[in-house]
Amino acid sequence: MRTQRKSTVLAVTAVAVLSLGLTACGGGDGTSRDEGAAAPAQGQAGGSTGGSGDATTTGASTKGGASTGGTSGGGTAGGSTAGASTAGASTGGSAKNASTGKSSANAPACAYNDVKITAAKADETPTEHITLTATNTSGKTCRLYGYPLIAFGPIQTAKDVPAVAKSKPAAPVVLQPGAPAYANVRIALGGVHEDNKVVSSFNVNLFAGSDPAEGSVVVKAPAGGLAVDEAAAKTGYWTYELRNGADEF
Secondary structure (H helix, E strand, O other): OHHHHHHHHHHHHHHHHHHHHHHHHHHHHHHHHHHHHHHHHHHHHHHHHHHHHHHHHHHHHHHHHHHHHHHHHHHHHHHHHHHHHHHHHHHHHHHHHHHHHHHHHOOOEOOHHHEEEEEEEOOOOOOOEEEEEEEEOOOOOEEEEEEEEEEOOOOOOOOOOOEOHHHOOOOOEEEOOOOEEEEEEEOOOOOOOOOOEEEOEEEEEEEEOOEEOOOOEEEEOOOOOEEEOOOOOEEOOOEOOOOOOOOOO
8 A cells, every 4th residue: 555655656746747847848938939039129129229329320420410511511611712702802903903013014104284283281380281182184094203393483483392302102103094193292391480472373394204294284272372482392202192201391
């Protein structure tokens, strides 16, 4: 009887062990299937990570493109355009100057009937200086040589008004049509005991190269006339604008 019970126990134990083994095997398959099922999930996760990486890269590229390619590139392009525009403006100015220079090289001397000359008192009391303005009215370019040859009285008898050497420009003035040139002229020293004479008009002649040109311009004096001391009178050279120092005397 004991032997039969022992056999029965052993049989039950064997069945139990076999069941546990089958369960264990079944659990292994389940685990394998779970891992196999988990693999696509991991792969999806990997794909998601890769996608996120691509998005980051694309985002970086887009950001970089927007920032670097867009702004920097645009800025560079803008700078190049501005540079080209500046260069064009510079070229245009140079071409214009070159054209002017070419025409100026062959410009004839201004004749007395090529210019209109006016006189204006300096802003001072008493009046010691006047400014002569010669405006080209000829419609063509001409060259204004030297300084105004001024006669405060009859041309034949008036004293020559000497020029101030420091006022001489490096080259004669070339006047385009309608353009002005200026000359500062001292007419007196401002003293009450000067030997002054009042003039209501005076004559101005021009140079044709190194010699006086033919003819002269009669210039009307400013309102009230001019008190002129011929002994003190001096003139500056024709210049494009009155200069500090050179035209102060």
